[in-house]
Amino acid sequence: MLKGRLAELIDDRPGDGVFRVSRxxxxxxxxxxxxxxxxxxxxxxxxxxxxxxxxxxxxFTTTIGRVPVLVSRDGEGRLHGxxxxxxxxxxxxxxxxxxxxxLHVCPYHSWTFDSAGQNKAIKWRKAGCYSExxxxxxxxxxxxxxxxxxxxxxFGSLSAAVPTLAEHLGEVALLLDLIADQxxxxxxxxxxxxxFTYDANWKLQLENCSDAYHFTSAHPSYIRVLxxxxxxxxxxVVRSVWESSDYWTGDAQGIQGGSYxxxxxxxxxxxxxxxxxxxxxxxxxxVLAERxxxxxxxxxxxxxxxxxxxxxxxxxxxxxxxxxxxxxxxGRTEMRTWCIAPKGESAAARHQRIRQYEDFxxxxxxxxxxxxxxxxxxxxxxxxxxxxxxQGYARGMTASRPGGNLFSEPLGMQPExxxxxxxxxxDETLYHSYYREWARRMLAGSAA
Amino acid sequence: xxxxxxxxxxAEFLYAEALxxxxxxxxxxxxxxxxxxxxxxxxxxxxxxxTQDPQSELSLIYYRGRRNLEDRVWRARSGMSVASTPLSRxxxxxxxxxxxxxxEADAVVSSCFTVHLFDRRSERSHxxxxxxxxxxxxxxxxxxxxxxxxxxxxxxxxxxxxxxxx
Numbered sequence: 001m002l003k004g005r006l007a008e009l010i011d012d013r014p015g016d017g018v019f020r021v022s023r024x025x026x027x028x029x030x031x032x033x034x035x036x037x038x039x040x041x042x043x044x045x046x047x048x049x050x051x052x053x054x055x056x057x058x059x060f061t062t063t064i065g066r067v068p069v070l071v072s073r074d075g076e077g078r079l080h081g082x083x084x085x086x087x088x089x090x091x092x093x094x095x096x097x098x099x100x101x102x103l104h105v106c107p108y109h110s111w112t113f114d115s116a117g118q119n120k121a122i123k124w125r126k127a128g129c130y131s132e133x134x135x136x137x138x139x140x141x142x143x144x145x146x147x148x149x150x151x152x153x154x155f156g157s158l159s160a161a162v163p164t165l166a167e168h169l170g171e172v173a174l175l176l177d178l179i180a181d182q183x184x185x186x187x188x189x190x191x192x193x194x195x196f197t198y199d200a201n202w203k204l205q206l207e208n209c210s211d212a213y214h215f216t217s218a219h220p221s222y223i224r225v226l227x228x229x230x231x232x233x234x235x236x237v238v239r240s241v242w243e244s245s246d247y248w249t250g251d252a253q254g255i256q257g258g259s260y261x262x263x264x265x266x267x268x269x270x271x272x273x274x275x276x277x278x279x280x281x282x283x284x285x286x287v288l289a290e291r292x293x294x295x296x297x298x299x300x301x302x303x304x305x306x307x308x309x310x311x312x313x314x315x316x317x318x319x320x321x322x323x324x325x326x327x328x329x330x331g332r333t334e335m336r337t338w339c340i341a342p343k344g345e346s347a348a349a350r351h352q353r354i355r356q357y358e359d360f361x362x363x364x365x366x367x368x369x370x371x372x373x374x375x376x377x378x379x380x381x382x383x384x385x386x387x388x389x390x391q392g393y394a395r396g397m398t399a400s401r402p403g404g405n406l407f408s409e410p411l412g413m414q415p416e417x418x419x420x421x422x423x424x425x426x427d428e429t430l431y432h433s434y435y436r437e438w439a440r441r442m443l444a445g446s447a448a
Numbered sequence: 449x450x451x452x453x454x455x456x457x458x459a460e461f462l463y464a465e466a467l468x469x470x471x472x473x474x475x476x477x478x479x480x481x482x483x484x485x486x487x488x489x490x491x492x493x494x495x496x497x498x499t500q501d502p503q504s505e506l507s508l509i510y511y512r513g514r515r516n517l518e519d520r521v522w523r524a525r526s527g528m529s530v531a532s533t534p535l536s537r538x539x540x541x542x543x544x545x546x547x548x549x550x551x552e553a554d555a556v557v558s559s560c561f562t563v564h565l566f567d568r569r570s571e572r573s574h575x576x577x578x579x580x581x582x583x584x585x586x587x588x589x590x591x592x593x594x595x596x597x598x599x600x601x602x603x604x605x606x607x608x609x610x611x612x613x614x
Binding site for chain 2: 096097098099190191192193194195196197198199218220221222224225228229234235236237334338339347350351354355357358362363364365366369370372373374376377
């Protein structure tokens with residue numbers, strides 16, 4: 001069905017300098033249903049961190065598309081990705097966001113599963129007059145057809161027809177290393193999850209994370225507050241990481257950052273921060289350089305917004321946020337968000353990270369609401385088909401280069417495309433990677 | 449003459465704060481807070497446990513110092529925040545006011561709140577509800593807020609919450 005429509009949804013003609021996306025992909029319920037089936041339920045999605053189930057028998061729950069998922073650590077310490085739905089009548093078995101359970105007892109008819117998902121009991125089985133055919137079938141919680149971990153980041157797929165996780169992540173693994181290597185002990189989520197919704201399509205969040213162009217337009221009130229705090233600083237206000245650099249103001253000269261696009265729809269946009277004591281990582285700067293070299297350490301200090309398509313974003317800018325995008329409907333999205341942090345950092349660094357986080361990232365803060373309300377304004381505007389093509393994918397068209405550049409080389413990273421940007425370029429070609437992968441998965445699914 | 453806070457006076461104080469927020473009289477609202485005031489909205493660790501330690505756990509809002517609330521007021525009025533322009537209409541309803549402890553010049557007051565919000569732009573109404581805990585100090589002849597803790601119970605946030613809607 002989609003195959004015949006693709007040309008009216010994405011207009012991708014590199015030779016002509018054209019890349020356009022139709023408003024329809026944001027507000028057509030049929031397309032949303034196909035996205036759920038072919039993108040979220042048909043390929044790798046991010047599930048959570050291994051650190052969310054640190055001990056034997058710890059677990060957390062999440063979703064892949066519309067499907068409830070249980071990630072559980074068994075008695076031997078192995079992680080399992082399971083469909084969180086009882087084989088008996090379909091009820092969700094684990095009810096809580098996270099917890100600890102040697103046994104999961106279905107609250108409906110008491111079928112019982114161990115922390116590896118294996119069925120341990122069917123209530124009154126002997127008296128149940130079951131057939132041999134029943135006895136011959138598995139009663140375990142189904143394992144996800146694909147489940148994998150890279151350095152504490154857990155991914156799963158409801159389809160077995162996916163590349164290996166290593167291939168899916170590809171070069172982006174090097175960018176996850178920049179997070180995982182900030183502490184020898186690894187990474188963790190600061191206690192306290194913040195969940196919010198907005199009434200607009202999930203891809204608005206996908207794009208906004210990669211959108212350098214909106215910052216000074218959508219967030220001037222936040223920027224002005226930071227300026228006021230810097231002018232009159234005292235112990236009651238938290239310092240801002242933005243004060244360490246002016247790349248984002250539009251005034252800075254020379255190369256200030258840029259973007260990288262990778263296979264399978266992953267992207268990074270980045271900017272120069274430098275080694276500033278306004279960053280919580282500052283007290284580790286020397287140790288990290290000794291351990292990883294100056295170039296990699298400097299990358300850890302850069303502003304970095306990473307998307308691993310389709311649902312994971314790690315934003316290291318004002319502070320450090322891990323976001324999981326959960327589409328609910330074509331015009332409604334839920335965001336589950338956490339402060340991600342290196343384990344074992346100093347109490348002062350952790351405190352600073354948390355305060356910087358709350359002011360910028362929370363839906364009760366001074367920046368995110370100005371994004372989400374803008375998404376909702378876009379969603380309203382998408383109703384128009386007078387001119388269906390959006391023009392938000394054109395900046396950077398003549399700056400995009402195949403392969404990497406002098407900044408990716410020290411990491412040994414080979415992106416598909418790269419853009420080196422001055423302060424005002426604000427590349428939009430990195431979104432092309434999203435929509436090329438979107439089209440690939442939608443077409444592959446439709447053909448199946 | 450004792451200044452010990454009665455239940456009636458405590459309720460009047462909370463109602464007065466609510467009215468200032470409802471009517472957007474934010475300068476007068478800020479006047480209720482001591483310069484060193486703590487304004488704290490915990491997040492939740494899970495379904496049943498709010499975060500307890502703002503130094504090591506995430507909050508929805510945590511400020512130590514009225515100056516930070518002044519920043520929030522400035523932002524909401526600035527015209528530079530699309531989330532704050534135009535403002536939603538709000539009404540705070542406060543019940544179950546209980547003076548938990550009262551000294552000569554300080555008191556702890558707990559209460560329940562319901563905030564109804566109507567956003568004309570999106571034509572949506574929301575209700576936020578939870579519990580307040582006010583620590584009040586009697587300074588220069590008037591009660592002032594030394595700490596306000598807002599435990600928001602329905603914390604899946606529909607797009608925006610701000611100091612005026614909780």
